[in-house]
Amino acid sequence: xxxxxxxxxxxxxxxxxxxxxxxxxxxxxxxxxxxxxxxxxxxxxxxxxxxxxxxxxxxxxxxxxxxxxxxxxxxxxxxxxxxxxxxxxxxxxxxxxxxxxxxxxxxxxxxxxxxxxxx
Amino acid sequence: xxxxxxxxxxxxxxxxxxxxxxxxxxxxxxxxxxxxxxxxxxxxxxxxxxxxxxxxxxxxxxxxxxxxxxxxxxxxxxxxxxxxxxxxxxxxxxxxxxxxxxxxxxx
Numbered sequence: 001x002x003x004x005x006x007x008x009x010x011x012x013x014x015x016x017x018x019x020x021x022x023x024x025x026x027x028x029x030x031x032x033x034x035x036x037x038x039x040x041x042x043x044x045x046x047x048x049x050x051x052x053x054x055x056x057x058x059x060x061x062x063x064x065x066x067x068x069x070x071x072x073x074x075x076x077x078x079x080x081x082x083x084x085x086x087x088x089x090x091x092x093x094x095x096x097x098x099x100x101x102x103x104x105x106x107x108x109x110x111x112x113x114x115x116x117x118x119x
Numbered sequence: 120x121x122x123x124x125x126x127x128x129x130x131x132x133x134x135x136x137x138x139x140x141x142x143x144x145x146x147x148x149x150x151x152x153x154x155x156x157x158x159x160x161x162x163x164x165x166x167x168x169x170x171x172x173x174x175x176x177x178x179x180x181x182x183x184x185x186x187x188x189x190x191x192x193x194x195x196x197x198x199x200x201x202x203x204x205x206x207x208x209x210x211x212x213x214x215x216x217x218x219x220x221x222x223x224x225x226x
Contacts, residue, residue, distance in 0.1 A: 036215075045206065045217060045218075045219050045220045046155075046163065046206055046208075046217040046220075047217070048208075048214060048215040048216065048217065051213070051215070059213035059214065060214070061214050062120065062214060095162055095163075097162075099210070099215070100210060101151075101210050101211075101212070101213070102151050102169075102210060102211075103150075103151065103168065103169040103172075103210075104153075104168050104169070104210065105153035105155075105165045105167075105168035105174070105208070105210065106153070106155070106163070106165060106208065107165040107168075107174065109162035109163060109164075110162065111162055112162050
């Protein structure tokens with residue numbers, strides 16, 4: 001059974017960089033699939049942030065421009081998100097998940113972690 | 120980027136009702152569309168992928184149809200556990216996008 005779990009700070013100050021890690025169990029990241037980050041501001045819809053392939057190729061939401069960095073550590077079976085220049089608009093529940101392109105979907109998802117941006 | 124427009128945004132229905140949610144894409148996405156259900160405080164759950172393939176464990180009252188730019192999620196007989204918000208998502212190419220969501224509430 002594949003499981004994902006997010007870890008990182010629940011509170012970030014404005015202008016700082018958010019760093020989140022997703023630990024995967026039950027499946028080796030290096031075996032394939034894309035691994036991604038999705039967020040959801042309180043009371044709002046879902047926004048895809050970006051994904052990384054097990055080889056290290058990355059894809060991200062153009063709306064977040066150059067603020068997003070996604071990396072993978074296959075030795076620890078983890079992948080990470082860095083989001084720079086945080087503002088209140090970045091307050092959201094952040095999910096990590098496994099995704100495909102084409103046939104397939106986003107599954108499974110982590111439980112999500114709430115990140116609040118406040119001084 | 121491909122935009123997805125869901126309708127309706129809100130739906131109120133009774134147990135046993137047949138319910139349909141539509142998702143329109145701004146350009147053709149072949150069959151590469153998925154549907155998710157989210158209940159309060161929980162992560163979204165994949166219901167259907169590739170337009171019409173049920174994810175393992177999903178009840179058969181859920182079905183999906185469509186192709187190209189117009190897609191539909193149908194619940195044949197709404198059950199109490201089906202309340203929540205439903206999202207469509209395309210997986211045609213990056214960047215991935217989600218529809219705005221349809222909240223299903225009970226009369």
